[in-house]
Amino acid sequence: MSKRIFTGDLATKEMRAIAEDSSIQTIWDRKLKQEPHCGFGTLGICCKNCNLGPCRIDPFGEGAQCGVCGADADVIAARNLLRHIAAGSACHNDHGREIIKTLLLASTGKAPGYKINDAVKLERFAKEYGLETSGKDVNKLAEELAERLFKEYGQQSGELMLTNRAPKKQIDIWRVNNLMPRGIDREVTEALARTNIGVDNDYRSIMMQGMRTALSDGWGGSMIATDLSDILFGSPEPLRAKANLGVLKDDQVNIIVHGHVPILSDAIATASVDPALIQLAKDKGASGINLAGICCTALEVLSRKGVSVAGNFLQQELALITGAVDLMIVDLQCVMPSLPSIASCFHTKVVSTNPRAHFPGSVYIEFHEEKGMEIARNIITMAIENFPKRDKSRVHIPKESRDLVGGFTTEYIFKMLGGNYRSTFSPLNEAIISGRIRGVAGVVGCDNPKLKSGETHITLVKELIRKDVLVVQTGCAATACAKEGLLVPEAAFKYAGKGLQEICAAVGCPPVLHLGPCVDNSRILTACCEMVKEGGIGKSLDELPVAGAAPEWMSEKAIAIGWYFVASGAMVVFGNPYPLHGSHNLTKFVTEEVESVTGGKWAFEPDPIQMAKIIIEHIDKKRQALKLKPMMYP
Amino acid sequence: MKNLYYVFKKCVGCKTCELSCALAHSQSGELSEALKEIKLSLPRTTVFAATGENYPVSCRHCKEQKCVSACMAKALTRDAATGMVLHDENRCVGCWMCVMVCPYAAIRPNRKIKLPLRCDRCKDKDQPACVKACPTRAILWEEEPEPKK
Missing domain, CATH: 3.30.70.20 (Alpha-Beta Plaits)
Known part of the structure; x- marks a missing residue:
């Protein structure tokens, strides 16, 4: 047995020891082999955008200070950062595009496995786009909406419709500073065009396009993806489920959905409860079908169907090493290329499904909405038929799994606070104004082996709720805290400060609200808009006593998300900085100067306690500016 | 030197x-x-x-060379004039003792051709x-x- 001490939650530690004993390489081993990571890449001062280079800037000031074309550290770091933002935004915007396509197919009867699940939300959403809704058939309305949304992707000028959700003062900030996104695809394209050799050579101007691109994600692609997913698959409402590898079952067919787009995971979840398939599983000697998820697609089916979460990003390989997974079905984003080779050590099948994302070594079954249910059934049948091949002597499922409550949305917060008949945000605002709650912090993002996998999130969130900060979460950060038992109402009495405890007791909610996958960070934007609308705590988003953090971020999507929050007036703290510090000017811009433009800014701090301190100081500063009462229980 | x-x-x-x-x-x-x-x-x-x-x-080409004394095939010698540890490929048997004793982990085994590199x-x-x-x-x-x- 391995004697090394591993980091992570108990299940992660246990599985890492097993991986080491079985000589299976995981992300932690590969990370060690990469060390030291190249400093030029880390600092953002390596440019390979053209064939004059590749070029590097000597950060110590003795060697080259310009690339061959003449670009200095500021230009190179800013261009690289803009490319990261463009790639991250492209992911969310493309995700949104897929959901629109499904809405169109469903509404025109071409995808019989999908239908409009939330007609009320559809009508409300269509009205926001200026569509005539009265007396119109639901499907007809959905079709018109889908066509309208596709147009917004190709729109060349004007503004994105959903930016109208923002407070007036916020919209003015964007208009005055030329930050208003003009079309969803347009901003990503322009961002890439600007980073070509000899185009935009002013780091400030490059970053302004960075913010406009990120806004096209947050108030465009992501927000559309969230709302249409609610319309198609149903608006989430709080429900209990479990998280961690212990949700795998040794006597059932274990199927894991992994990736991001709910079109696939929803179909699998629906098909997995098909009595005929369950009977087939029983015929093969299993006691049933157990569906679990990893990464954000898990959180899509968690918040809508109560499917349990097997783990977050870092646990995807460990899930396979349990030897108990009969089939893992993946779509795209955050799916490690190493999965098929790890699966090949066991009977596990990895099925890839998206034409954008191929994984050599996996079985490729292209997913089409038109035949969604049929394909889902076929894949589940494949898993059932694989069950008898499971080598029971090699199965090792850790015991750990914790309860969580997921499925909160902006709309549900209304209902939760005010009840069905007089739903309102006012209790939240009142609690902030009276000093029971200090403010709201979003703790989101990935998990990363560079930090103590997951522990950063837990320490930060515990510290924040102890200081009466209500925490909202999405993505793998939420899963990390769920595994620690922070996402249940009982956690308030164990960890929260007295003020927050009183609110949680009165409302019956956890001190940490799970808002879903990372694409649903847009829910945090809309919740902030509602807080402003309710009144008393600021006239634009930057005046609110709120902040965001992604302590263990690793994906480019996190950079895009961080930037749409900063561009919307929030302060965002990352654990490790993105490639930036090679340019003194760019660092100054993102951590200081940008505040005079949007009211938001960046901070970087890997230590979770210090990070909490930065967030609390920021929230207190905003409270002071609003002249709110002192904290009730300091 | x-x-x-x-x-x-x-x-x-x-x-x-x-x-x-x-x-x-x-x-x-x-x-x-x-x-x-x-x-x-x-x-x-x-x-x-x-x-x-x-x-x-x-490789530091140390003055007191653990690798030279560990080499059972006498493939390693230190040239006093240049101050460098020399390696005779013909004598080397690829036992990796030099790799093991080097306090700096400065000797790399080339497993394919069975020769240490420094x-x-x-x-x-x-x-x-x-x-x-x-x-x-x-x-x-x-x-x-x-x-x-």
Whole structure:
């Protein structure tokens, strides 16, 4: 047995020891082999955008200070950062595009496995786009909406419709500073065009396009993806489920959905409860079908169907090493290329499904909405038929799994606070104004082996709720805290400060609200808009006593998300900085100067306690500016 | 006598020294060609990461050479004139004892050809390749200081 001490939650530690004993390489081993990571890449001062280079800037000031074309550290770091933002935004915007396509197919009867699940939300959403809704058939309305949304992707000028959700003062900030996104695809394209050799050579101007691109994600692609997913698959409402590898079952067919787009995971979840398939599983000697998820697609089916979460990003390989997974079905984003080779050590099948994302070594079954249910059934049948091949002597499922409550949305917060008949945000605002709650912090993002996998999130969130900060979460950060038992109402009495405890007791909610996958960070934007609308705590988003953090971020999507929050007036703290510090000017811009433009800014701090301190100081500063009462229980 | 010295605080861990070392010892001396060579040239210098700092490491050609005394085949000798540890490929049996005893982990086993690799300070050139390649000038090629009496 391995004697090394591993980091992570108990299940992660246990599985890492097993991986080491079985000589299976995981992300932690590969990370060690990469060390030291190249400093030029880390600092953002390596440019390979053209064939004059590749070029590097000597950060110590003795060697080259310009690339061959003449670009200095500021230009190179800013261009690289803009490319990261463009790639991250492209992911969310493309995700949104897929959901629109499904809405169109469903509404025109071409995808019989999908239908409009939330007609009320559809009508409300269509009205926001200026569509005539009265007396119109639901499907007809959905079709018109889908066509309208596709147009917004190709729109060349004007503004994105959903930016109208923002407070007036916020919209003015964007208009005055030329930050208003003009079309969803347009901003990503322009961002890439600007980073070509000899185009935009002013780091400030490059970053302004960075913010406009990120806004096209947050108030465009992501927000559309969230709302249409609610319309198609149903608006989430709080429900209990479990998280961690212990949700795998040794006597059932274990199927894991992994990736991001709910079109696939929803179909699998629906098909997995098909009595005929369950009977087939029983015929093969299993006691049933157990569906679990990893990464954000898990959180899509968690918040809508109560499917349990097997783990977050870092646990995807460990899930396979349990030897108990009969089939893992993946779509795209955050799916490690190493999965098929790890699966090949066991009977596990990895099925890839998206034409954008191929994984050599996996079985490729292209997913089409038109035949969604049929394909889902076929894949589940494949898993059932694989069950008898499971080598029971090699199965090792850790015991750990914790309860969580997921499925909160902006709309549900209304209902939760005010009840069905007089739903309102006012209790939240009142609690902030009276000093029971200090403010709201979003703790989101990935998990990363560079930090103590997951522990950063837990320490930060515990510290924040102890200081009466209500925490909202999405993505793998939420899963990390769920595994620690922070996402249940009982956690308030164990960890929260007295003020927050009183609110949680009165409302019956956890001190940490799970808002879903990372694409649903847009829910945090809309919740902030509602807080402003309710009144008393600021006239634009930057005046609110709120902040965001992604302590263990690793994906480019996190950079895009961080930037749409900063561009919307929030302060965002990352654990490790993105490639930036090679340019003194760019660092100054993102951590200081940008505040005079949007009211938001960046901070970087890997230590979770210090990070909490930065967030609390920021929230207190905003409270002071609003002249709110002192904290009730300091 | 000149030796390699490292200003480790300036090392950003880009591993350009590793690449340039492999290239300098390749047949072609050209990156894309060197990758196709049958007797693949491997770097003789490695950048290690520890306690938040980066440490480039290559053979120190120590005055008291654990590797020379550990070599059972007498393939290793120290040339007093140049101060360098020399390796006789014909005598080497590939037992990796030198790799094991080196306190700096500066000797790399080339498992494919069963020969240990170590820095030869680019013997026939005026300056080792890594010194020229280092973009932050973290590698120095300087006279060894006189031993203190």
